[in-house]
Every structure is written in structure tokens, then in C-alpha cells.
Amino acid sequence: MPRRGRPRSADLDRAVIAAAVEVLIEQGYAALTIEAVAGRAGVGRPALYRRWPTKDHLVVSALIETVPPLRVPDTGEVLRDLGEFAVEFALRLAGSPVGPVAIAVLVEAGRRPDLAEMLRLHYLRPRDTVITDLIERALADGRLNKNLDVGTIRDLVFGPPVYHWLLTGTLTDGVAKTLVEAAIAALQTPAGADG
Amino acid sequence: MPRRGRPRSADLDRAVIAAAVEVLIEQGYAALTIEAVAGRAGVGRPALYRRWPTKDHLVVSALIETVPPLRVPDTGEVLRDLGEFAVEFALRLAGSPVGPVAIAVLVEAGRRPDLAEMLRLHYLRPRDTVITDLIERALADGRLNKNLDVGTIRDLVFGPPVYHWLLTGTLTDGVAKTLVEAAIAALQTPAGADG
Amino acid sequence: MPRRGRPRSADLDRAVIAAAVEVLIEQGYAALTIEAVAGRAGVGRPALYRRWPTKDHLVVSALIETVPPLRVPDTGEVLRDLGEFAVEFALRLAGSPVGPVAIAVLVEAGRRPDLAEMLRLHYLRPRDTVITDLIERALADGRLNKNLDVGTIRDLVFGPPVYHWLLTGTLTDGVAKTLVEAAIAALQTPAGADG
Amino acid sequence: MPRRGRPRSADLDRAVIAAAVEVLIEQGYAALTIEAVAGRAGVGRPALYRRWPTKDHLVVSALIETVPPLRVPDTGEVLRDLGEFAVEFALRLAGSPVGPVAIAVLVEAGRRPDLAEMLRLHYLRPRDTVITDLIERALADGRLNKNLDVGTIRDLVFGPPVYHWLLTGTLTDGVAKTLVEAAIAALQTPAGADG
DNA sequence: GTCTAACCGAGACGGTACGTCTCGTCTTGCT
DNA sequence: AGCAAGACGAGACGTACCGTCTCGGTTAGAC
The missing domain is CATH 1.10.357.10 (Tetracycline Repressor, domain 2)
Structure with missing residues (x-):
């Protein structure tokens, strides 16, 4: 079932996770906003919503990627x-x-x-x-x-x-x-x- | 040292704390809003800001009053x-x-x-x-x-x-x-x- | 120079101006409120602020549109x-x-x-x-x-x-x-x- | 018919009018606030409301006192x-x-x-x-x-x-x-x- | 080589809540 | 009773983000 259309960019995923981690470290969890993460990653907000339904899902993804066992x-x-x-x-x-x-x-x-x-x-x-x-x-x-x-x-x-x-x-x-x-x-x- | 001006209402303190506890139980910490607490307590928002600088201070007050040792x-x-x-x-x-x-x-x-x-x-x-x-x-x-x-x-x-x-x-x-x-x-x- | 992003809605402009005129007629200039205009036009306040920096600019726009030479x-x-x-x-x-x-x-x-x-x-x-x-x-x-x-x-x-x-x-x-x-x-x- | 209670202070009237004129000159009519006038006159707001029902009545008083024929x-x-x-x-x-x-x-x-x-x-x-x-x-x-x-x-x-x-x-x-x-x-x- | 579906950024949209300001009123204790 | 102080409910301010929705433009697999 080969997806049609332009595939999602993996670079973008990485950039967003990296931006999210930066914001988490600098501002903390409560102060993290989708807007700030998107802005820092140089990405539109819809690109984030396409991938994560809420900011918490994004944060969990960031934890998973960032904290190695x-x-x-x-x-x-x-x-x-x-x-x-x-x-x-x-x-x-x-x-x-x-x-x-x-x-x-x-x-x-x-x-x-x-x-x-x-x-x-x-x-x-x-x-x-x-x-x-x-x-x-x-x-x-x-x-x-x-x-x-x-x-x-x-x-x-x-x-x-x-x-x-x-x-x-x-x-x-x-x-x-x-x-x-x-x-x-x-x-x-x-x-x-x-x- | 006689306090001047109208004194703060203790009833109001109690009503706000009670409302905050209700919201915390129903919606949780992340969803707690100054607006919602004030509304439920039947109180203007400025009355809350006069007492607690941030929502976290309010929540701590609520914990202190609500959770007996x-x-x-x-x-x-x-x-x-x-x-x-x-x-x-x-x-x-x-x-x-x-x-x-x-x-x-x-x-x-x-x-x-x-x-x-x-x-x-x-x-x-x-x-x-x-x-x-x-x-x-x-x-x-x-x-x-x-x-x-x-x-x-x-x-x-x-x-x-x-x-x-x-x-x-x-x-x-x-x-x-x-x-x-x-x-x-x-x-x-x-x-x-x-x- | 292709405009980027979603274009502003002309319908919205019209609705706001109409609402502003209504309020001006009913309540007068001094009582006109951004909130009231936005509410009557069925529009969020930020949409007004995006277009007019102050209520006076809005009123001037309303005059321009409303009072034909x-x-x-x-x-x-x-x-x-x-x-x-x-x-x-x-x-x-x-x-x-x-x-x-x-x-x-x-x-x-x-x-x-x-x-x-x-x-x-x-x-x-x-x-x-x-x-x-x-x-x-x-x-x-x-x-x-x-x-x-x-x-x-x-x-x-x-x-x-x-x-x-x-x-x-x-x-x-x-x-x-x-x-x-x-x-x-x-x-x-x-x-x-x-x- | 000797009025009972403390009589109103005429000094206070003068101080308020003077403060109102200052504010009018500095900030203009639209920006004039009962609060600001009371503050500048060193007077409580209720004292103003006792004398003038609205800010416009106060302004008219100020005009009367200030603009000599x-x-x-x-x-x-x-x-x-x-x-x-x-x-x-x-x-x-x-x-x-x-x-x-x-x-x-x-x-x-x-x-x-x-x-x-x-x-x-x-x-x-x-x-x-x-x-x-x-x-x-x-x-x-x-x-x-x-x-x-x-x-x-x-x-x-x-x-x-x-x-x-x-x-x-x-x-x-x-x-x-x-x-x-x-x-x-x-x-x-x-x-x-x-x- | 088109075609075309999904992506991308930008940014407007209706909302909600923010923290602040001022309103006009009310309640204190003092004069 | 007037007065300064200041709390009160109310509600508008202008701002920040929310999550959604157009836009014009890009990208890459399917035809």
C-alpha cells in the first residue's frame, strides 16, 4: 500500500523534537507551547498537529527520543x-x-x-x-x-x-x-x- | 496599628479555596484556570490576584487548607x-x-x-x-x-x-x-x- | 509578490463595520467597545485588532464606509x-x-x-x-x-x-x-x- | 437649619478641579479617569462620586472653573x-x-x-x-x-x-x-x- | 513527463484565558 | 456625616496560544 503524495519529512521530525527539548530545558513543561516549539523549529504549527494530537504526546515523543535507556x-x-x-x-x-x-x-x-x-x-x-x-x-x-x-x-x-x-x-x-x-x-x- | 480601608473578606477566601478544590478534582491541575475558579466561587478575578500571585500559589493554599495532616x-x-x-x-x-x-x-x-x-x-x-x-x-x-x-x-x-x-x-x-x-x-x- | 497565508475575509470586514455602526448609533462613540463590536459581529476580538490598532481607527473606517460623500x-x-x-x-x-x-x-x-x-x-x-x-x-x-x-x-x-x-x-x-x-x-x- | 455631620471640605473641591484640569491638559478628555484625578488630588474616589455623578459632570465643572469668560x-x-x-x-x-x-x-x-x-x-x-x-x-x-x-x-x-x-x-x-x-x-x- | 495527493510555510479564523485597569459601590476606623 | 483607604463584583483592555482552516507553492510517487 504505497502512500501517495509527498511523504513527511524526517528532518522536520528531528528539528521539532530538538526544539521541544530545548524549550523543556529552558522553560519547563508547564511553559511549553506548541507555538514556541514550532517557531523555534522553523516550522508551521499544522506540521506539528499532523504528527502529535496534543502537546503531551509531543513531550512524550521528546522524552522517548531524548532519554536513552x-x-x-x-x-x-x-x-x-x-x-x-x-x-x-x-x-x-x-x-x-x-x-x-x-x-x-x-x-x-x-x-x-x-x-x-x-x-x-x-x-x-x-x-x-x-x-x-x-x-x-x-x-x-x-x-x-x-x-x-x-x-x-x-x-x-x-x-x-x-x-x-x-x-x-x-x-x-x-x-x-x-x-x-x-x-x-x-x-x-x-x-x-x-x- | 489599625488597618485602614475595607478588610478582606474571610468568606471570600473560603469560597475561592472550595471552588479551587472542586475544579482540581473535576478537571485536574493542568486544566485549572483562574477564570474558572473565580467564576465558580462567584467572585471577580482581581480578588484572586489580590491574594495569590499565580495559580500555583492558589493551588498550594488549597492543598494546605484541604489536606489535613x-x-x-x-x-x-x-x-x-x-x-x-x-x-x-x-x-x-x-x-x-x-x-x-x-x-x-x-x-x-x-x-x-x-x-x-x-x-x-x-x-x-x-x-x-x-x-x-x-x-x-x-x-x-x-x-x-x-x-x-x-x-x-x-x-x-x-x-x-x-x-x-x-x-x-x-x-x-x-x-x-x-x-x-x-x-x-x-x-x-x-x-x-x-x- | 504572492501574499502568503490565509487571506483576510472581506465578509468579516463588512460584518464588523456594520456592527460598529450599529453600536455607534445605539450607544454613541464614548460607549463603543471593541468587545461589543466583536460580539455583535460574531467575531473574535483578535480579528479586530489584526485590522485596526485602536477603536478610533475602527470608527474612522466605519465613518468612511458608512457616510457616502x-x-x-x-x-x-x-x-x-x-x-x-x-x-x-x-x-x-x-x-x-x-x-x-x-x-x-x-x-x-x-x-x-x-x-x-x-x-x-x-x-x-x-x-x-x-x-x-x-x-x-x-x-x-x-x-x-x-x-x-x-x-x-x-x-x-x-x-x-x-x-x-x-x-x-x-x-x-x-x-x-x-x-x-x-x-x-x-x-x-x-x-x-x-x- | 444647621446641617448635621461633618461638612464637605471646600479645599477638597479645589484640589479635585485642579487635578482634573492637569489630567485633561496632559492626557486629554478620553484618557481622563476618575481614578487618576482622585489619585492626583490625594483624595478617595468616593469623595468625587459624592460631588459629581459622572466624569463628564466633573469635566464640566472643571471647564466652568477654569475657563474664565x-x-x-x-x-x-x-x-x-x-x-x-x-x-x-x-x-x-x-x-x-x-x-x-x-x-x-x-x-x-x-x-x-x-x-x-x-x-x-x-x-x-x-x-x-x-x-x-x-x-x-x-x-x-x-x-x-x-x-x-x-x-x-x-x-x-x-x-x-x-x-x-x-x-x-x-x-x-x-x-x-x-x-x-x-x-x-x-x-x-x-x-x-x-x- | 505529466498528474496528483500529501506535504510545507504562513497566517487568518473563532475562541479562551491571561493579568491589568477602571468602574461605581461598599465597608472599615478615624475625625 | 465626611473622609482616606481599600476591598468588592463587574467587565473591557490588549496579548498570547489554542486547534482549525485556507492559501500558494513544493515534492515525489503513480501513471
Whole structure:
């Protein structure tokens, strides 16, 4: 079914996403307007509406394109891998200018099912997959308490530093490490459990 | 120092806050409009601008007035108190229609120092105080690992259920309990630590 | 030089002018509001601002479109033509609901050079041209005192009835005729001047 | 009948009128605001509303207080007196910053009977009286055509320079003199009328 | 090589909300 | 009762964007 007519320009897609990221970083999510993005990209507004139905869809696209999934460390020691990954994850969320944007979209998705689906399918799931794999590796190694499921472990390890950042507005390297290590230490197979 | 001129009407304050809460619940934070709030409260827009410089300040005021600090349980067993409180806290955040509003404002406060100050001073601090007290009681009882400070414990206990809610958009009673209990269990003074 | 973008709608121009005239007649110049005109024309306010920078420019446009230049009589007797024209002119100014509007704009133009230019160029000049021509015809016929220039004659003939209307708020047919005829009688070539 | 309560302050009346005149001169009639006048006079708005029902009544009051009736010259030659007076009158109207204000109010009075009454009673009539007296003196001297009544003469003499000013926005000394003298010359008892 | 459908920019359209200004009124405490 | 101060409901101001809709002009596959 070969489409007729002039095809959409991929350059234009890239220019718009880049412009959107610039605006998000400079002005934040609430201040982002379609007009500003189109203007900065040197593009007409209809070209944006042709591609994204709302500004939130555009922002989700921008997040997807802009925030690459973290690389999973593989040092051989799976718990160390998990800890380093969690610290890295939280620090990047807190340190990047698009961290707050991600939260804002997450909240907005609460009222908008189609946005939520797009977000979970293209943004959250791919990033969660690597985490899940990592935790499953740890469980398979017998390094983590087998009574806990993967989701619970994820929440216990990643939740504390993220919560800290939300509550205080900051997240230092030290705090992130302390929280993650405390969580992981507590989740390890009890020393005497198999003795 | 006798105030001159007509004093501001307290009834009006109440009517506006009530209208703001209604709009927040029905339409959400992003869709809240000064115009709509003023209209619903039967009030002119200037009366709002006289009191709150931006819609965010209004929303923070609404949160402060509307979300009462949770009652701290006191069963005699301090760890049980802490667990129940944390579960209650997370469930209310996830279950109330103003939960997402609080997160949205928190995120916006990241770019706006005056908003952040207002939020922390009148909303977060009073609610944090009861938590801190509760954890300090638990520490004093020797029920929690003394190597951890109060903030760390707070993040480890409250972070996981909140993170779960943010990530998945839901938080059941069961999940909240599981996460909080797992966290608290892990934080207790190691049984064999002094053996 | 091909115009880019969607062209402005001529229907809209007409609707707005018509609405403006209605409001001017019903409420008068001072009470005319951009909002009211836009509302009555079934048009958004920005569409008005796109065309006219201020309400005065809009009113001048309305005058230009609405008040057609008077037809010059041509009975063969040039002085009679002039007299009838002046009477007609003054009566229409005094009798039309937009007469006071014209004066109000004229006064406002005193403080606003761009408004004055617009008014003189598109409203006053075309209407003055027919008067000037008529007077020049009369001069050429030798029917008017050659010592007076065209502008002076215009002021002497048209000034009295207009002044009467301004001062008293009314202008009857009889008064207009009396004033104009007295003026013209006085301006005729003195009987003995060429004897 | 001793009025009860605190009497109104006459100083306040004066301060408000003075402030109104300042604003009229600086900003013009259209831009005059009750708020601005009250502010400049250092007075509360209610004090103004207690005295004048609308801004137009205030402006009329200001005109009355501010524009003193012209002095009538008395050189013995009554026609010269009339001519000098008319020139002076028109030049002051055209030259003073409150000239346009008077016209604006006059126009507005066309829609507002109570305003018109106030204006005619306290502003126009006293100024017209001296003109009427002067013209009657000239008629009594037999210097003016007896077939014309006082009002007609007034319009024929004063109308042309005022009309010139309205139409062109300017009025020079020379133009005013030319117009008035031409009018008066034409109104004199025809030399050959009784010969 | 046309044809032609979909793209592109520009920008007008009816709207909505913004934050501000002024209106005319009302409510304080003081004089 | 008058007064300054200033809050009140009302509503217009001029601006910024919204999402949609023409325009003239371009682009590239289908004929």
C-alpha cells in the first residue's frame, strides 16, 4: 500500500523534537507551547498537529527520543550491578533537566488513558525491562530474598532515592548511594536462613 | 496599628479555596484556570490576584487548607504505628484526587523558589514533622537500626509505595502493606548483630 | 509578490463595520467597545485588532464606509448649487446619528497624528474635494468675490450652520437655509465693483 | 437649619478641579479617569462620586472653573470690538489645551440631557450673554444689517473660524482675522441699500 | 513527463484565558 | 456625616496560544 503524495519529512521530525527539548530545558513543561516549539523549529504549527494530537504526546515523543535507556553494568557481581544501576538511574532523573518533565507527564497521564498507554509502552516498559532482567538475574543467583517478587524489589530499591529527590528537591551522590545500599543490604538472603 | 480601608473578606477566601478544590478534582491541575475558579466561587478575578500571585500559589493554599495532616496512630507498638502510618499515607496520596495535584505542584516548585518555600514551609514541613517524631520514637525504643538517620529511614519506608504508585498509576492496600512491611522488617536491629 | 497565508475575509470586514455602526448609533462613540463590536459581529476580538490598532481607527473606517460623500447638485446656477449643498451637508451632519461621532473623532485626532492622517486622507479630503470644486466653479463664473480664496469661502459658508448645531444641539431646515443664504449673499461680487 | 455631620471640605473641591484640569491638559478628555484625578488630588474616589455623578459632570465643572469668560473690549467702535472679540474667542478655543475638551463634552451632551443642561446653564449661557450684548449694541448702533437676528449674526461671525479649526486642526491669527473680518464686512448695512 | 495527493510555510479564523485597569459601590476606623 | 483607604463584583483592555482552516507553492510517487 504505497502512500501517495509527498511523504513527511524526517528532518522536520528531528528539528521539532530538538526544539521541544530545548524549550523543556529552558522553560519547563508547564511553559511549553506548541507555538514556541514550532517557531523555534522553523516550522508551521499544522506540521506539528499532523504528527502529535496534543502537546503531551509531543513531550512524550521528546522524552522517548531524548532519554536513552541506561546501560546496565555487568561487573560479574550482580548485586553491585543492581546498586550501581539504581544510583545512576536516580541521579540522572534528579540531575537532568528533563527529570521533572518526566514526572509531570506521568502525573498528567493519570487522567489521560491514551497518553498513559503511549508513555508506558514506549517509555516506561523498555526502561523497566532492563531493571526487571537485572533483578531476575540477582534472584536466580540466589543473592536476593526469594520471598519477594521482582516488582517489590524494584520499588524497595528504586523508590527511596526517587522519593528523597521529590521531597527535598535534591539528590546527592552520597544520599543516593546510602539509600540504595541500605535497601539492597536489607534484601539479601538472610545469612542464617539457609544455615 | 489599625488597618485602614475595607478588610478582606474571610468568606471570600473560603469560597475561592472550595471552588479551587472542586475544579482540581473535576478537571485536574493542568486544566485549572483562574477564570474558572473565580467564576465558580462567584467572585471577580482581581480578588484572586489580590491574594495569590499565580495559580500555583492558589493551588498550594488549597492543598494546605484541604489536606489535613494524618493522625499518628499510637498503639504502644511503635513499629506497628510507623507501618500503619506509612501505608495510610501512601494510600491517601494515591487514592485522593488531589494526590496528583500535590506531585504536580512539587515538580513546578523545582523552577520557582518562592513557590517551593511556600510549599515546604506550610505543607511539607508540618506533615514531615509527625513522621520525623514517629521515627525518632522508634529509634529511641531501639527498635530500628541505629546506624541509619531519620531521613534515610523515612525514604526507605515511604519511598517504595509512593514510587510504586507513580510508576504503575495504582496502589492497592496489599501492595502498600507488603512494601512498607518489607522495608520495616529490613530496618530492624539485626537479630544476630550483637550475638 | 504572492501574499502568503490565509487571506483576510472581506465578509468579516463588512460584518464588523456594520456592527460598529450599529453600536455607534445605539450607544454613541464614548460607549463603543471593541468587545461589543466583536460580539455583535460574531467575531473574535483578535480579528479586530489584526485590522485596526485602536477603536478610533475602527470608527474612522466605519465613518468612511458608512457616510457616502454627498452628491453635488448641478442646476446650472452654481450659487444655488453651492447653497443647497451646504444646507444639505449641515443638515445631514446634524441629523445623522453619526454626526456627533465624526466630531468626536475629529477632536480625538487632535492628539493622535496617525489617526488624523487617516481621517484627513480617507474621510475629509474626498468630501472636501467636491466642495472645493464647486466653489472654484462659482469663482470661475465670476459669481463670488474674487478677493477671497477657496478655503475662506468654504469656512464662511459651511461654518455658520455647523457652529449653530454645535452650540445649540439642533439645526432646523430654516436656520440652515437662513445662515447659508446670508453667507452666500454677502460673498457675491459687489454690485458696484465692476460698474 | 444647621446641617448635621461633618461638612464637605471646600479645599477638597479645589484640589479635585485642579487635578482634573492637569489630567485633561496632559492626557486629554478620553484618557481622563476618575481614578487618576482622585489619585492626583490625594483624595478617595468616593469623595468625587459624592460631588459629581459622572466624569463628564466633573469635566464640566472643571471647564466652568477654569475657563474664565473673555473680557469684552470696548474701544468705542462696536464693530471693531465684535471682531476683536470673535478672533480672540476662536484663537483661545483653538489654542488652549481645553478647547478640544469643550467640544468633546459638547458632543457627549448630545446624548445626555442632564449634562447638556448643566453645560448650557453654567458654561455656555454666561459666555453667550456677553456675545449677545455686544451684537445687540452693534445692531442698536445701526452698524449691522437689521434684517438679521442676533443668533444668526453670532453664527455667521463665530462659526467660520471655529469651523476652520475643527476641519484643519489649526487656526492661525491671520486666518481667524481674515474670516471674522470678511464676515463682519458682509454683515454691515449695505452701503447702497438705502441710497 | 505529466498528474496528483500529501506535504510545507504562513497566517487568518473563532475562541479562551491571561493579568491589568477602571468602574461605581461598599465597608472599615478615624475625625 | 465626611473622609482616606481599600476591598468588592463587574467587565473591557490588549496579548498570547489554542486547534482549525485556507492559501500558494513544493515534492515525489503513480501513471
